[in-house]
Amino acid sequence: MNLQEQIQHDFRKYLAHENNDSSEIFAQLRHKAIAEFEKTGLPNIKNEEWKYTNLRNISSLSFNSSSDISNNAKKLLNENSLNAIKANHLVFINGRFYNDLSNIIENDKSIIISNLETERKNNSVHLEKHFGKYAKIEGEGLNAMNTALLNDGVFVYVPINQKVEHPILITNIVDATEFNVLSQPRNLILVEKNSSVQIIENYLSTGINASFTNVVNEIFVDENAKVEHYKIQQQCGESYQNNFTQFFQNTSSNINQVTLTLDGALIRNNLHFYMNGENCNSLLYGFYLTEKNNHIDNHTRVDHASPNCYSDEKYKGILKDESTAVFNGKIIVHVDAQKTNAYQRNQNILLSETATINTKPQLEIFADDVKCTHGATIGRLDDEQLFYLQSRGISKDSARRILLNAFADEIAERIKIPELVQILEAEIEKKL
Amino acid sequence: MLSIKNLQAEIEGKQILNGINLEVKAGEIHAIMGPNGSGKSTLSAIIAGRQEYQVTAGSITFNGKNILEMSPEARACEGVFLAFQYPIEIPGVSSINFLRTAINERRKYNGLEPIEATDFLKTMREKMELIKMDKSLTSRSLNEGFSGGEKKRNEIFQMAMLEPTLAILDETDSGLDIDALRLVSEGVNKLRNKDNAFVVITHYQRLLDYIIPDFVHVLYKGRIVKSGDKSLALELEEKGYDWIKNEVEQVNN
Numbered sequence: 303m304n305l306q307e308q309i310q311h312d313f314r315k316y317l318a319h320e321n322n323d324s325s326e327i328f329a330q331l332r333h334k335a336i337a338e339f340e341k342t343g344l345p346n347i348k349n350e351e352w353k354y355t356n357l358r359n360i361s362s363l364s365f366n367s368s369s370d371i372s373n374n375a376k377k378l379l380n381e382n383s384l385n386a387i388k389a390n391h392l393v394f395i396n397g398r399f400y401n402d403l404s405n406i407i408e409n410d411k412s413i414i415i416s417n418l419e420t421e422r423k424n425n426s427v428h429l430e431k432h433f434g435k436y437a438k439i440e441g442e443g444l445n446a447m448n449t450a451l452l453n454d455g456v457f458v459y460v461p462i463n464q465k466v467e468h469p470i471l472i473t474n475i476v477d478a479t480e481f482n483v484l485s486q487p488r489n490l491i492l493v494e495k496n497s498s499v500q501i502i503e504n505y506l507s508t509g510i511n512a513s514f515t516n517v518v519n520e521i522f523v524d525e526n527a528k529v530e531h532y533k534i535q536q537q538c539g540e541s542y543q544n545n546f547t548q549f550f551q552n553t554s555s556n557i558n559q560v561t562l563t564l565d566g567a568l569i570r571n572n573l574h575f576y577m578n579g580e581n582c583n584s585l586l587y588g589f590y591l592t593e594k595n596n597h598i599d600n601h602t603r604v605d606h607a608s609p610n611c612y613s614d615e616k617y618k619g620i621l622k623d624e625s626t627a628v629f630n631g632k633i634i635v636h637v638d639a640q641k642t643n644a645y646q647r648n649q650n651i652l653l654s655e656t657a658t659i660n661t662k663p664q665l666e667i668f669a670d671d672v673k674c675t676h677g678a679t680i681g682r683l684d685d686e687q688l689f690y691l692q693s694r695g696i697s698k699d700s701a702r703r704i705l706l707n708a709f710a711d712e713i714a715e716r717i718k719i720p721e722l723v724q725i726l727e728a729e730i731e732k733k734l
Numbered sequence: 735m736l737s738i739k740n741l742q743a744e745i746e747g748k749q750i751l752n753g754i755n756l757e758v759k760a761g762e763i764h765a766i767m768g769p770n771g772s773g774k775s776t777l778s779a780i781i782a783g784r785q786e787y788q789v790t791a792g793s794i795t796f797n798g799k800n801i802l803e804m805s806p807e808a809r810a811c812e813g814v815f816l817a818f819q820y821p822i823e824i825p826g827v828s829s830i831n832f833l834r835t836a837i838n839e840r841r842k843y844n845g846l847e848p849i850e851a852t853d854f855l856k857t858m859r860e861k862m863e864l865i866k867m868d869k870s871l872t873s874r875s876l877n878e879g880f881s882g883g884e885k886k887r888n889e890i891f892q893m894a895m896l897e898p899t900l901a902i903l904d905e906t907d908s909g910l911d912i913d914a915l916r917l918v919s920e921g922v923n924k925l926r927n928k929d930n931a932f933v934v935i936t937h938y939q940r941l942l943d944y945i946i947p948d949f950v951h952v953l954y955k956g957r958i959v960k961s962g963d964k965s966l967a968l969e970l971e972e973k974g975y976d977w978i979k980n981e982v983e984q985v986n987n
């Protein structure tokens with residue numbers, strides 16, 4: 303069975319038990335989504351948006367939906383360096399929520415930090431209002447696939463005028479010890495007016511088999527609300543990931559998003575912002591470190607759909623070995639979005655002759671009074687800079703590391719949680 | 735201390751040094767002058783260990799060791815220092831961390847423990863005072879956005895911090911204002927002692943009024959074509975290089 307057949311098979315299995323949950327909105331959406339999935343299928347390289355990222359390896363895999371988890375997963379969880387962060391910690395393994403491994407420390411106030419499945423059982427009005435409203439499924443086969451057969455995920459609701467004190471840490475582990483694993487997390491985060499929250503999505507893996515993590519995040523940020531959002535991807539071995547994140551922003555909302563892609567056989571990130579009101583601020587920064595034959599693809603899209611908004615984007619990558627990276631940054635300035643300020647840069651350092659980067663900025667501007675700049679650079683470590691450092695007694699290895707750290711620092715500076723910066727530094731230390 | 739014998743070097747198949755001979759002893763100051771493009775920076779880069787140049791013949795020994803076999807960092811740890819003609823900017827690398835790393839790598843090479851933080855800061859203050867360097871410069875990225883003169887002064891500051899036994903100053907005077915030139919020269923004179931040596935590359939006699947050389951050499955077309963004492967610099971200032979070029983051409987014919 304290939305992936306496409308598997309999804310159809312799994313959906314028939316789901317239908318057999320459907321009456322369990324036919325009462326709620328998920329059922330309707332699932333039906334719509336499976337129809338969409340059957341129509342659209344998995345993306346292939348004939349699709350312009352997927353020109354450089356081939357899912358062939360994934361689509362031919364067959365997955366086992368075993369729910370057993372091994373000790374490896376627990377070990378990985380215990381050794382996770384993010385444990386040092388005092389956080390509301392939610393643990394998902396192979397897409398399922400593990401309450402006993404989780405630790406939610408701020409559930410006292412009106413703030414809800416929970417999992418989607420619990421919220422669904424409570425017939426939540428929030429789900430009614432927001433679920434599936436932001437992540438498009440039309441023409442997006444992978445989003446449709448997630449919607450049709452989503453496992454579980456985080457549900458966060460921050461009511462008006464509230465600040466979530468501690469970060470919400472979402473640890474997603476795939477445990478491919480026994481079988482190939484398909485995991486489809488689905489997170490919904492709602493931040494109401496004047497509220498703020500920090501979110502960390504952390505992706506880990508264990509096991510020698512293959513895994514495919516297909517994530518959809520929907521994040522609603524109401525007027526004057528603030529979100530800091532971090533994504534750390536460090537799945538090892540034969541792990542594949544598609545990560546779709548849609549931010550929907552109302553007036554004067556602020557988002558600081560940082561994506562650190564440190565490991566993974568194939569990762570495709572789709573990071574989308576929709577500015578639905580004026581004076582929105584969106585900062586999106588990314589760092590990727592690729593080696594062996596990793597393939598890391600960052601597609602971003604910022605919809606400046608309202609006037610007077612600001613976006614600043616910077617993605618930096620260091621590529622080793624035979625690895626490949628793709629950067630495609632789309633900025634769309636809609637007709638009415640006057641006084642838009644949008645900046646975008648992508649910088650790459652290639653450490654080997656055989657690494658490849660495909661970088662493409664795309665500006666589509668339909669308003670006339672806007673300021674947009676973009677640029678991409680691809681280079682190697684500067685020999686003269688290396689020599690300068692060496693000539694002062696610094697060994698070539700240290701000199702390389704100093705220069706690469708300096709390169710990554712600009713992104714690290716955007717991270718306001720020290721433990722995340724440490725992970726980044728440790729990974730650079732280890733790999734370079 | 736430094737002994738260069740028949741040094742020949744090329745880059746991309748182009749011969750640049752054509753047999754340089756130079757002996758520098760501890761306690762000495764040597765000045766090297768010569769027309770643009772004659773090979774002065776090439777010579778200093780080769781001594782410091784720049785790999786782009788290919789040494790095709792000859793030898794360089796430093797305190798009896800063949801340094802051509804050594805990495806640039808090993809040469810620096812042995813006590814060689816080059817103040818660059820065009821110091822490069824290194825964005826994102828803090829000047830202070832860079833200096834501390836450099837000092838500690840050298841200490842490690844010599845079997846010493848890393849420098850104490852307080853000692854480091856104290857030395858830094860002293861050396862900055864020595865050449866009146868603006869404190870704010872050390873809190874910035876290495877040379878990033880520094881003016882031409884600030885970069886040159888920073889080279890001398892690094893030299894003062896690293897206390898090399900052989901310092902090569904490649905046109906450190908170019909780009910310095912009159913006061914800075916005096917301060918930097920005074921700094922060099924204070925750092926000077928019987929155990930170290932300086933090779934000062936310059937186009938201008940004025941520097942040599944402050945830093946008084948024991949020997950002056952003229953480099954032309956990759957060769958030292960004339961050597962003398964400090965009066966040679968005065969003669970060059972007065973007469974230019976033509977008479978030397980003529981002498982060389984006559985010998986060749």
Ligand SMILES: Nc1ncnc2c1ncn2[C@@H]1O[C@H](COP(=O)(O)OP(=O)(O)OP(=O)(O)O)[C@@H](O)[C@H]1O
Nearest residue numbers: 745746750768769770771772773774775776777819
């Ligand atoms: N990387 C290189 N590639 C090609 N030619 C080079 C390279 N580096 C130096 N040269 C050539 O070697 C010659 C010597 O250059 P060098 O910089 O050593 O001169 P210099 O004596 O320091 O001159 P100046 O007084 O202008 O600083 C010049 O003709 C220069 O063009």
Ligand SMILES: [Mg+2]
Nearest residue numbers: 774775776819
């Ligand atoms: Mg020169």
